[in-house]
Amino acid sequence: MTQPLLSVKDLVIEFPTRDGPLTAVDGVSFDLAAGEILGVVGESGAGKSLTGSAIMGLLDPPGRIASGEIWLGSQRIDNLAEEDMRAIRGKRIGMVFQDPLTSLNPLYTIAQQLIETIRTHIKINESDARKRAIGLLDDVGIPAASRRIDDYPYQFSGGMRQRVVIALALAAEPELVIADEPTTALDVSVQAQIIDVLKEQCTERGASIILITHDMGVIAETANRVAVMYSGRIAEIGPVRDIIKNASHPYTKGLMGSIPTLAQADDRLTQIPGSMPRLTDIPAGCAFNPRCEQVFDKCRTERPFLVPNATCEVACWLYDEAAVKEGKK
Amino acid sequence: MTGPLIKVDKLTRDFDVSKPWLNRVIEREAKQYLRAVDDVSFEIKKGETLALVGESGSGKSTIAKMLVGLLKPTSGTVLFDDQPMRMDTSDDMQQLRKRFQMIFQSPFASLNPRWKVSDIIAEPMVVLGVEKDRNKIGKRVDELLDLVGLSEKDGNKFPHEFSGGQRQRIAIARSLSSNPEFIVCDEPTSALDVSVQAQILNLMRDLQDELGLTYLFISHDLSVVRHMANRIGVLYLGALVEVAESKTLFQKPKHPYTRMLLDAVPDLEMTNRMRKEITGEIPNPINPPSGCTFHPRCPFAEERCKIEKPKLLIAGSGAAACHLVEDGLLST
Numbered sequence: 297m298t299q300p301l302l303s304v305k306d307l308v309i310e311f312p313t314r315d316g317p318l319t320a321v322d323g324v325s326f327d328l329a330a331g332e333i334l335g336v337v338g339e340s341g342a343g344k345s346l347t348g349s350a351i352m353g354l355l356d357p358p359g360r361i362a363s364g365e366i367w368l369g370s371q372r373i374d375n376l377a378e379e380d381m382r383a384i385r386g387k388r389i390g391m392v393f394q395d396p397l398t399s400l401n402p403l404y405t406i407a408q409q410l411i412e413t414i415r416t417h418i419k420i421n422e423s424d425a426r427k428r429a430i431g432l433l434d435d436v437g438i439p440a441a442s443r444r445i446d447d448y449p450y451q452f453s454g455g456m457r458q459r460v461v462i463a464l465a466l467a468a469e470p471e472l473v474i475a476d477e478p479t480t481a482l483d484v485s486v487q488a489q490i491i492d493v494l495k496e497q498c499t500e501r502g503a504s505i506i507l508i509t510h511d512m513g514v515i516a517e518t519a520n521r522v523a524v525m526y527s528g529r530i531a532e533i534g535p536v537r538d539i540i541k542n543a544s545h546p547y548t549k550g551l552m553g554s555i556p557t558l559a560q561a562d563d564r565l566t567q568i569p570g571s572m573p574r575l576t577d578i579p580a581g582c583a584f585n586p587r588c589e590q591v592f593d594k595c596r597t598e599r600p601f602l603v604p605n606a607t608c609e610v611a612c613w614l615y616d617e618a619a620v621k622e623g624k625k
Numbered sequence: 626m627t628g629p630l631i632k633v634d635k636l637t638r639d640f641d642v643s644k645p646w647l648n649r650v651i652e653r654e655a656k657q658y659l660r661a662v663d664d665v666s667f668e669i670k671k672g673e674t675l676a677l678v679g680e681s682g683s684g685k686s687t688i689a690k691m692l693v694g695l696l697k698p699t700s701g702t703v704l705f706d707d708q709p710m711r712m713d714t715s716d717d718m719q720q721l722r723k724r725f726q727m728i729f730q731s732p733f734a735s736l737n738p739r740w741k742v743s744d745i746i747a748e749p750m751v752v753l754g755v756e757k758d759r760n761k762i763g764k765r766v767d768e769l770l771d772l773v774g775l776s777e778k779d780g781n782k783f784p785h786e787f788s789g790g791q792r793q794r795i796a797i798a799r800s801l802s803s804n805p806e807f808i809v810c811d812e813p814t815s816a817l818d819v820s821v822q823a824q825i826l827n828l829m830r831d832l833q834d835e836l837g838l839t840y841l842f843i844s845h846d847l848s849v850v851r852h853m854a855n856r857i858g859v860l861y862l863g864a865l866v867e868v869a870e871s872k873t874l875f876q877k878p879k880h881p882y883t884r885m886l887l888d889a890v891p892d893l894e895m896t897n898r899m900r901k902e903i904t905g906e907i908p909n910p911i912n913p914p915s916g917c918t919f920h921p922r923c924p925f926a927e928e929r930c931k932i933e934k935p936k937l938l939i940a941g942s943g944a945a946a947c948h949l950v951e952d953g954l955l956s957t
Contacts, residue, residue: 339818339819339821340818453906454906455906483681483907484845484846484847484886484890485680485885485886485889485903485906486906487889488889488891488903489903489904491891510819512819512893513890513892516891516892516893517891517892550820553823554819554820554823555848556823556846556849556852557848557851557893558847558875558887558890564827564830565823565826565827565852567820567827571791571818571820
């Protein structure tokens, strides 16, 4: 087997508080192959953005990686010194954030920002960097790139700004792009365009994408595999089609049913009772057990881990034959 | 047949976006206006849900505010049960105010953090003089809490103790406390997670069946609208471009903009349908394009679309504002 591009092993992220540490991400593991697009979905507070920040080494203190490992190729990157991490961030891992207005510096022109990023990571002179920057803007679909490059961020619309951010993320030809809710701040008609550009440009350059979003529709159109997160843990991970068509985990099933679709007639939406637990009172056993309809004794005491189930992996005791037998007794 | 509950006629609202007086004098600039809502007319029947969809800047929320008298129209009228909506505090306006309420987008900003939930829910009853007896108010609050799926104990808590979905339930309870007939819902679920959104949408539909409510439902999310509305109005740059029965709109959209919007919705069914390339963004509303405001993005645009503004014309069961639809040139 070839080595995965990115490997996250048993990642735990904690926030120390006066009443002891709060575990926001609890034992998340996944691999990402080169060129693969992995979607990470979950509701607010599921830990999806924290996982992304941890990979980029951008966890805001007091949040910290309590245990686990993150490997980029053959290099371990979760324990690197800030300076070494800086050489990776932007160079090998590109980033696209939710709000394009806050991720661009309003006081510099697009040219200055792009050229700075390119020259930080690649040894070329100013005019070559500028040519390259124009090429990048052209690739992400900014019309009249050679003229618009000298504009300031405020002169661009929201969708155009997000294109610029994608160009910035791709400036140093990274192997991995982490996109954290890249289209949430945009209108639907613009969202579709941005997703297309992101996917097309990354595929062309052979970069993998981790696409963090709460919108299952975006994942369905973009990703190869998807990880469904709940309360800081991965509930289910597998190929997008299988998760959408035949979800196994009761949470994924509920989540899929609660999404209104265009095709659906006007019947009631499936609803999951209650809401995601707060970090301070995550229940023992499976975090989803108080909301689950198929809950049995084992779910309340022991935490399920990911086990293979058909093409997916699912963390649910229902898919553990021994546990089910025991529970039925 | 009874008449419509709400009748909106040629509603228009301009906002003054001019520079300050001194700048205008020095730079010799005229006053500038932004037309947020442009000649919008529609009706809502009793017990019906009309949805308005559109992207940011299409005037959805401005229409909502004018409908409940929070904003004065530049021209045009809103009739509620044949009575004109005004912004004064006259007696008949006070009487009218009992009959409609509003639910806002963010349940974090729309509930006073210093008030107990029971006081928040009771406020419309007290202010509008629906009920004066304190015991009866207390009882009604308990009933309302129960109705929206919270418990009576929750009345003594403060808003910060609740999650987003629960807060939106409180906002719904508050809107119901004056026994209104008509509720304007301005993006009621866009701040919520999907599983919670499903709970709130189901609740709103149950309440409608139970209490015979009429909704104006405003959203940017077509799939949510599909789920809630009987009829749908599509807005683009402040003007209605298409009005149709919900089913018809999704099966046979007429206006090119509606088609584009439907194409843009990410597809969960994974049918791998080919979608048409979507181009362009909403133009600046201060200088909208001439003629049909959609023409720079429209794949079917002709010379005529650049010059002449199309009218919203009845076509079949719905209406569309497009020259090509009018002439029957677009296949459905």
